[in-house]
Amino acid sequence: EIVLTQSPGTLSLSPGERATLSCRASQSVSSTYLAWYQQKPGQAPRLLIYGASSRATGIPDRFSGSGSGTDFTLTISRLEPEDFAVYYCQRYGSSVTFGPGTKVDIK
Amino acid sequence: EVQLVQSGAEVKKPGESLRISCKGSGYSFTRYWISWVRQMPGKGLEWMGRIDPTDSYTNYSPSFQGHVTISADKSISTAYLQWTSLKASDTAMYYCARHWDRATWFDPWGQGTLVTVSS
Secondary structure, eight states: OOOEEEEOSEEEEOTTSOEEEEEEEEEEEOGGGEEEEEEOTTSOOEEEEETTTEEOTTOOTTEEEEEEEEEEEEEESSOOGGGOSEEEEEEOSSSOEEOOOEEEEEO | OOEEEEOOOEEEOTTOOEEEEEEEESSOGGGSEEEEEEEOTTOOEEEEEEEETTTTEEEEOTTTBTTBEEEEEGGGTEEEEEESSOOGGGOEEEEEEEESSTTSOOOSBOOOEEEEEOO
């Protein structure tokens, strides 16, 4: 089973700053099968990125995804107040796994 | 608007049975799979399994195989997650989510059903 590791566990930043979140897989993952989700307290997760780099409908262009093989990145170019949340990467395919999440909180 | 609407919060005792539901609307229910995801208090997301509502074919995560049953009734566009004997460790938020194919991203998600198991 593919294991996903996310770093850092917590990222403390100020509004307007750039956030870089990492997702590392225990073995190579086709970029076709990598997604990112945002979850705010008390809410269901929301799809941000699929296929490693394609933004979901309605997602602002300050969110971008990149990577291949075992290393993937979610970048938020300029943090808005509503972006402080937990972010999960997901590998979907014959089985599904989630990373443990990265919490982006206000510095 | 595509929506998945889940049944309300449940409080149960250990050993009791439970079935929670997830009703799809705004799309053709049989054209998409439904997965279930567990989130224990303060923890991350765990995929439990998925169902193709067309023929009720299911896949389970090894961690949940034999502990829960996923089913669907396509006539009423509803998927279910069922336990026959709940444990305190089943206390969690449970989400359903739609995906276009067996192996695609999840979008959208239901609002979640909180299950509390306590004596």
